[in-house]
Each structure stands twice: as structure tokens, then as C-alpha cells.
Amino acid sequence: MRKSIILAGSALAVAAVVGTAGPALASGSPVNVSASVNSNTTLTGITGAITFPAGNAGDTKTVLHAEQYTASSNSAAGYALTISPSSDHMAGPGGAALDNSNLQTTTSVNGGAGTMWNWNAENGGFEFDRSAPSTDTFSEDWSLMIPANQAAGAYTETWTYLLVAN
């Protein structure tokens, strides 16, 4: 009888201990975990200048890997990379113009096959789109075909590489 009482008491004690410690483990109370990821857009590696070697009229001059850069955005809707010339021509001496249609770019994305792009008025600017967060590496070869009778001198034009999240 006495043993029974002791056993029952012990069992109750154990139950009480388990009862106090148990609910958190047994019932699986939900714990909210929250996190916040900042959104960013980054353009890396633009060199600032592309220099074609001097050439004669009729020559085609190419600069391999003229620009190698990385576009990155963790925007849920991806990004748009646009490359726009400031004009439709490169400006030369005494008002001479070298039309953009003489320029050609071959762009490779992430080491893939290159896509050719003619800088004519119809094409306008170059555009590359992503519709999800992405980091992409671009490599560009630039070619210039010097037209016959092109006036001698130095020619220049500004090109803007703009990266905007969608």
C-alpha cells in the first residue's frame, strides 16, 4: 500500500515536471522568423573609354573586349540595361561626322555566343532585359568601318551604359 502511494506520488511529480516543461516542446508554438533583403542594382567594370587604333579610309578597326562589365540587380522583376549614344555620329574636326552606322558591337553575355549590333538610326540603343534577379557578365567587341573619303582627324562620341531595375 505504502509502495503504491510512493509510486503514485513519484508519477505525479514526474508528470508535474513534464507538464510544466512540456507545452513549449509538445505543442510546437509557432515562432515567426522575419528577414529583410535590401534591393540593389550594381554596374561594375565600365572602363570609361574605347579607343580604336588609327586607320585609313576603308579600314575596319576592331577593339576586342573593348568593354567587359557586370550588371546585377536583385529586383524581383529583373533589370534593363540600355546602351545609348549621345548622337547619331562621332564628331570630328571642323564639323566632320562619322556616322554611327559604321560602328558595330558584338556582345557576349555570360560567355555565350556573341550578338551583333549595328548602331544605325533604326536600331536606336542596345537593350538587354532580365525579368528576375540576375547577375550577368558582358563582353563587347567594337568595330569601326572607316568610310571612304572620311576627313582625317580625331572623332569622339559619348555612350551611356544605364542599368535600371525593372
Added chain:
Amino acid sequence: MNSRLLGGALVLGSVAFAVAGPSAASAATHAKPAFSLNISPARIPAGGPGAVRHITLTNEGSKPVSIHGSVQNVVGTSGHCALGQASDWAKLSLTSFVLPPGKHREVTLTLKRVIPSGDSGLVAVFSSAPPKTAHTTGAVVVGAVGSQMQTHSPGPTAKQACSRLTLPKASAPSASGGLPLLPLGLAAVAVVLLGLVVTLVVRSRPRGSHRGA
């Protein structure tokens, strides 16, 4: 003769100035690239008249960058969206500053009390300053990052709102290569019909006949 050749030669060399060192990007090293510009947030939270938003620019490159900031309206025309004129209803607290390597700068974008009615869009653009070198030759390349913002004001939308920034692509290369599908389909039908006619003619000829008999 040589002098004539030289005289006729185009001088397209020796470009000066770079936003960053000209060879840094091509160097396959673990060194930081000379130019790396980060903007956050990627997309500015939408807002209405009087809204104030903060944008952070960070120079993650190894060279200082002279930055020019502007706000441009996003306009929609015939199937594409593009950056339009400078916005006259939004302004930046800073439009010109130098960002040393590893540093960041917060810029505040404020919408005026009166903005276009309905839905509109703008982009805060921050570009590296163009070269100030007088005799620069070749292509000067400017890196820029931007962050879009949609705005809303009571009233009808005056212009087409754009959610994505795109440019016109009149003759962009496409996966299909732009092949004319209708002519190809008609040609295929013609080939099949011709085959049927030939088969019928051959079958209708009497068997066992010999030419030249």
C-alpha cells in the same frame, strides 16, 4: 607619299580619361574593379504628391567617381518606354558630387505637391561624369545606374504609364531570325500539291508500256 598617307589617315587613338583605369576591367585578377556603382533601393517605393524617398549610392570600385544625378520622366510611346525629359515635378537633394572608393552617399528624392495626374513614372539616374579632357578621341563610355519610381495622383492618367524601361528595337536580332512565316507556309503547301499531282500522273500511266517500242 608617306606624308599624304599620313595626312589621310584617321587619327583615332590615344583616348584619355576614364571613369576608372582603362585596363582594370579586363584584368582577370581579384582586385577591385576601378568602376563599380551601386544604387539602393533597386526600385523606389511608389508615392504621391509631396512624397520623400531616400536613395543610397555606393562606390564599390577602387577609384573615386564624379557623379551627376538627374530625374527623368518615363514616357511611353508606341509600344515602348524610354527616358524622356528631365522631370520638373521631382528633384534630388544632390545633383553633383564625388564619391570616394568604399563610401556611400544618401540622396533624397522629393516629389512636388503638384505632380501629373494619374499614374506616372520617373527614374533617378546617377551617371559617372563625362570626361573633361578637351581632345578626347574614340568612344567615351559613361556608366550609370538608376532607380525607377511609380507615382500616383488623383485624376486620369494623362500619358501612358510604363512599368518597364525599354527602348525601340526596329530590327533587333530575334530567336526566330525574323523569317517570313506566311510565304514559307504557302511554299510548303505548293510542294505538297505538286507531289500529289506527280503521283497521280505516274499512277494513271498504263503499266507495262515501254518507251521507244
